[in-house]
Amino acid sequence: MSSSFDSARVAVIGGGPAGLMAAEALVQQGVQVDVYDAMPSVGRKFLMAGKGGMNITHSEPLEPFLGRYGARREQIAPLVRAFDPDALRAWVHGLGVETFVGSSGRVFPTDMKAAPMLRAWLHRLREAGVRFHMRHKWIGWDTEAGDAAAHTLHFATPDCEQTVTFDAVVFAVGGASWPRLGSDAAWVPLMASRDVPVTPLLPANCGFDADWSPYLREHFAGQPVKPVAMALTDVDNKVHNRQGEILLTETGLEGSLIYALSAVIRERILADGDVTVTLDLAPGLPLERVVAEVTRPRGSRSMSSHLHGRIGIGGVKLALLHEILSKEAFTDADGLAHAIKALPVRLTRARPIAEAISTAGGIPFEALDEHLMIERLPGAFCAGEMLDWEAPTGGYLLTACFASGLAAGRGAAAYVGKLKGSDAAA
Numbered sequence: 001m002s003s004s005f006d007s008a009r010v011a012v013i014g015g016g017p018a019g020l021m022a023a024e025a026l027v028q029q030g031v032q033v034d035v036y037d038a039m040p041s042v043g044r045k046f047l048m049a050g051k052g053g054m055n056i057t058h059s060e061p062l063e064p065f066l067g068r069y070g071a072r073r074e075q076i077a078p079l080v081r082a083f084d085p086d087a088l089r090a091w092v093h094g095l096g097v098e099t100f101v102g103s104s105g106r107v108f109p110t111d112m113k114a115a116p117m118l119r120a121w122l123h124r125l126r127e128a129g130v131r132f133h134m135r136h137k138w139i140g141w142d143t144e145a146g147d148a149a150a151h152t153l154h155f156a157t158p159d160c161e162q163t164v165t166f167d168a169v170v171f172a173v174g175g176a177s178w179p180r181l182g183s184d185a186a187w188v189p190l191m192a193s194r195d196v197p198v199t200p201l202l203p204a205n206c207g208f209d210a211d212w213s214p215y216l217r218e219h220f221a222g223q224p225v226k227p228v229a230m231a232l233t234d235v236d237n238k239v240h241n242r243q244g245e246i247l248l249t250e251t252g253l254e255g256s257l258i259y260a261l262s263a264v265i266r267e268r269i270l271a272d273g274d275v276t277v278t279l280d281l282a283p284g285l286p287l288e289r290v291v292a293e294v295t296r297p298r299g300s301r302s303m304s305s306h307l308h309g310r311i312g313i314g315g316v317k318l319a320l321l322h323e324i325l326s327k328e329a330f331t332d333a334d335g336l337a338h339a340i341k342a343l344p345v346r347l348t349r350a351r352p353i354a355e356a357i358s359t360a361g362g363i364p365f366e367a368l369d370e371h372l373m374i375e376r377l378p379g380a381f382c383a384g385e386m387l388d389w390e391a392p393t394g395g396y397l398l399t400a401c402f403a404s405g406l407a408a409g410r411g412a413a414a415y416v417g418k419l420k421g422s423d424a425a426a
């Protein structure tokens, strides 16, 4: 440990993947780290991510990988280059957890779970000297604290309120999705009270509402629509078209294909009030083939059994056709074939942010320096999902949380290093 850091003390607020990575970067530099979390235990969203088979990162080449951060590619790129997917995998292996690349290119821990990783990581952090303070919710700043105001923090605990002064602080308090796991966005007004800009938080990787009939809802909610392709035009008139899987829900549509295009759908709804996406229910068949099959004479067979027999359309796909087309349209074979290849579905609203997998919006990079320090609040850094970026599912979220946590932790270590260096010199 570096002796010049011996008396340096840094708080990390939030024990998700970003905060824990910041804590690790700090403690490795010999800084005393105190992790505070509002919940009774850390990493609850990380553990939840492990429930459905956690993808920790993605194996695609770095250039397309970085492209997944869309408008924020430029700001996320240096962070991810400093801790890229290979480095992240090596780091996971260092915790004693092996990884594998799935058929989709996503990288998973061998047992698909987050719990063994988190357990090993917390053990390593505790051994290194990181102190954990659970049920300590950061509730504000001590604005009377003069130069240290940016890192004199108030906490609410089950017994009392505490005020503690640190040499620096890393905020990693998450977004606003799944608030019951801890990230409830209560930090937004606290940052705003110090004139730190916060881009409004919006749902990302979320479902959308459609006006389903009671019949469709009752009989088909919960059923996957696959394979299916979806096309829509974004606010800049660029057409997006992807194939995948959709889940029909009580209120509308969700699932990996919807998540992948959720930013485009959300922006169109914000701009226009609603958006009509087109579904291709037979993505493996060209239009001509679908027209040829559907318009073949069907004798006494019903149109439904004709569709099933000729092109395998039945179940929830058939129900969607019935839902959206009129009775007359359903009997016009040529029109029906075209609808199978381009069924318009109107989406009216994003599902509430509490149900979303992740959050768009947050503290914009323009308010930060290259070490993720808030320029208005020297000594206050931030990382993870509370920053203004978004990415699809597939490991890109965790990768950027880890990488930004590492950058903020290293930035805070360098900051207190300079502070203590100048103290020593004085």
Ligand SMILES: Cc1cc2nc3c(=O)[nH]c(=O)nc-3n(C[C@H](O)[C@H](O)[C@H](O)COP(=O)(O)OP(=O)(O)OC[C@H]3O[C@@H](n4cnc5c(N)ncnc54)[C@H](O)[C@@H]3O)c2cc1C
Pocket (backbone or CB within 6 Å): 013, 014, 015, 016, 017, 018, 019, 036, 037, 038, 039, 042, 043, 044, 045, 046, 048, 049, 050, 053, 054, 055, 056, 057, 136, 137, 138, 139, 172, 173, 174, 175, 177, 178, 181, 182, 183, 184, 185, 186, 187, 356, 357, 358, 383, 384, 385, 386, 393, 394, 395, 396, 397, 398, 399, 401
């Ligand atoms: C169901 C689900 C599945 C997911 N699956 C994947 C996946 O497979 N791959 C992937 O890459 N990503 C996945 N994600 C996303 C990923 O889990 C998040 O992006 C990531 O956890 C965000 O990390 P974070 O450290 O920024 O914030 P969080 O993990 O949200 O941690 C923030 C921490 O801050 C604490 N906190 C908040 N406010 C305060 C306060 N005022 N005072 C003290 N503590 C506070 C919270 O209690 C929490 O512990 C999934 C998310 C969900 C919901």
